[in-house]
Amino acid sequence: MRRAIQLLCRSLSAAVMARAPSRERRATSSAPACLAPDPAATPEAVIQVYGARCSGWVKPAGARAYTIYEVIDWRLRGSGSAVAIRRRAPDARWGGNAPTVLASKRGDDADALIERIDRAAREYPYAGEYAAWPGPNSNTFTAYIARAVPELGLDLPPTAIGKDFLGGRLYAAAPSGGGFQLSLLGLLGVLASGVEGFEVNVLGLAFGIDPFSPALRLPLVGRFGAAPSNGSGIPAGITAGRS
Secondary structure, eight states: OOEEEEEOOOOHHHHHHHTSOHHHHHTSOOOBOSOSOOGGGOOSOEEEEEESSOOEEEEOTTOSSOEEEEEOHHHHHHHSOOEEEEESOTTBOBTTBOOEEEEEEETHHHHTTHHHHHHHHHTOTTTTOOOSSSSSSHHHHHHHHHHHOGGGOOOOOTTOTTTTOOTTOSEEOOTTSSSEEEEETTTEEEEEETTTEEEEEETTEEEEEETTTTEEEETTTEEEESOOTTSOOOOOOEEEEEO
């Protein structure tokens, strides 16, 4: 059986759009941004992380389509779980916003991570909860997957409110899977790692600095300065594949 998966994260503006009336959502474009490789013409495994105020996908090697794993607030009311698994374009616009690539892996390295991404998505502990602020939300979901698969080196932007929500825990690895963070219900905390740099979280808003690829990390604004040290150059979601 051929399969593929996508993870979706959204920053502040997208989280707000997700709660907008359905009529307003229908008025915005969700057309693909033509960033994802054509699965039918790409036999190798691919992992990419997107942000558009924000998305991501996974395509296994040989897969001819993408299966999306995402957290959606309104789905929780109807099914009891906010985690949705469905097929659609992996690089679709969110609320009219085109995604950009945050991180990318291809080939055998990506292929080896697929089962772990899939397992982590299915074991997400907050599937029965959703709160746009301070979490758990779609950014919490993506951060959870990234911690479980640190090889992704995922640097979620400071606009991704909810990425620092740890539930009842006070300590965890940073969302990139490296370094550490302390967080009180996603409302107050600190984070330090070789990927994100140093951040302070105040009421869910992240303020920080990346000394490795010099840049400021600001809420609402995002990253201001040099491209991230993970080499992606831009703001995340996730793609990988295997037949």
